[in-house]
Amino acid sequence: MNPLALQQYLDFAYIAAVVLFILSLRFLSSPASARWGVLAGEIGAALAVIATLFNPELVQYKWILITLIVGAGIGVPLGLVHMTAVPQRTALSHAFGALSAAMIGIAEFYVGTAPVTRFQMGEIALEVIIGSLTFTGSVIAAGKLQEILPQRPIVYRGQNIVSLSVLGAALGLAVALVVNPAHAMLFPVMVIVALIFGVLLVTPIGGADMPTVISLLNSYAGFSAALLGFVLNSKVLVVAGALDGSSGFILSVIMCKAMNRSFSNVMFGAFGQVQVSAAGAKEERVVRSATPEEAAGILAAANKVVIVPGYGMAVAQAQHKVRELYDVLTKKGIDVRFAIHPVAGRMPGHMNVLLAEADIPYDRLIEMDEINGDFPQTDVALIIGANDVTNPAARSDQSSPIFGMPILDVDKAHTVMVIKRSMNPGFAGIDNPLYYLDRTLMLFGDAKQFVGGIVRELGGGH
């Protein structure tokens, strides 16, 4: 076949892939059609990869085939991780995506077949900077989520100034390269500086802010792929990158709103600032606690129960016990629903995935805005491992660091029960007045064991 005609066939394959990608995301609008989305995406991706293997520019297939096999060998186990490991797996996949985009950008700089123009140099430099910082940033995020690195924010004085100067240095080197692309030795320096900036960007961020950070890194990884499309003049990369980038961007905005943080606050990595002011006046206040027997008795007498899951449920891997509780209560004719705060857990949608894994029907998982009006008619709100997202201080206490954050109005339920390991404040270190209310009962213990205890009591009663 003549090369020109072949090129056209390849272009048609890429166009078909792009259409399938958009359909793939379209199918995701409803859980019923969502699996078709995966199929559409797979067909599109396979089409594009196979078409590329026919590209006449390819002269050597050995490394392509070896690395495809290696990639699949890494990818399959990463696709089969336990559901509780999904946040760190996601962070790792942002890292891989960004690494790949950065490597290709760097290779493009060193290809040297055609002299690099200033304009191309600018594109490459920007692409490589974003790819590199997203790579190291995502690795740090994955390390924190896997708890290899401390989840608490690591902060020091003048942090933002140091971080921004490092970013400034990377951009300065990029400008120097644009002014004179012949200064090739500046390029690796720029890459290293950008890699360092990624570390500085994510290290200060605490575990509770991970949903925003993961979304933001998602968006960076997408935009670096789109920029790579500009560098290589590849429309399929521009489209896929724009889709991924806008998805991450939308999720970041949703997460920001759910934490009442401005976008610029997030962009400059000023998270974790919150933690400092927390440990103010600490007076002795009374909390009431209860045993599994007592908790079971109250639940059995209820008509409407709302369960509020948080990161603590994920840590304790309590979702299957929660499912047992759901079953035993439902069997008694009690209406049980789950209230899902957008930032509960460590990534967008984290709680939904865990509860779906435990076979809880998704029509029982209710978003914050939808369920908040129902709390006054709720007999028992059972909070499992959630803290800040239930803190009424966010509504009333102007001095609270989380003032203004939308919360689940659990304090309006007739009885509030909180399963918690101890009275230690949560990640953000903010005291929760909910625990001192007259209607609140504290259930101290491990979430999995405590829920198991309640289930035993309820099962034994009938």
Add this chain to the structure above:
Amino acid sequence: MPADFISNLYVFILAGFVGFEVIRRVSPLLHTPLMSLTNALDAIVVVAAIIIAGRHETRLTTVLGAIAVAASFSNMVGGFVITDRMLRMFKSGRSKQS
């Protein structure tokens, strides 16, 4: 400014709008699978990596391309596998009873 840049910019802006409109409709219930699916789609950079690795211009570019192929293809495979696993778990109350 090169002509390619302008046409790519058109594509980028239009794709961004399409992405925004399509993703806005995704239920918050599925935000985790959304992220793993877009990750798998974004792994389409593997096509650029294949070309870099297969053109075999210098040893450096081949090595960089090879790393990029492995990294992005693992994302593609892993992303689709885990998205499908997650979506299989989401069942409605009605389908469970039947």
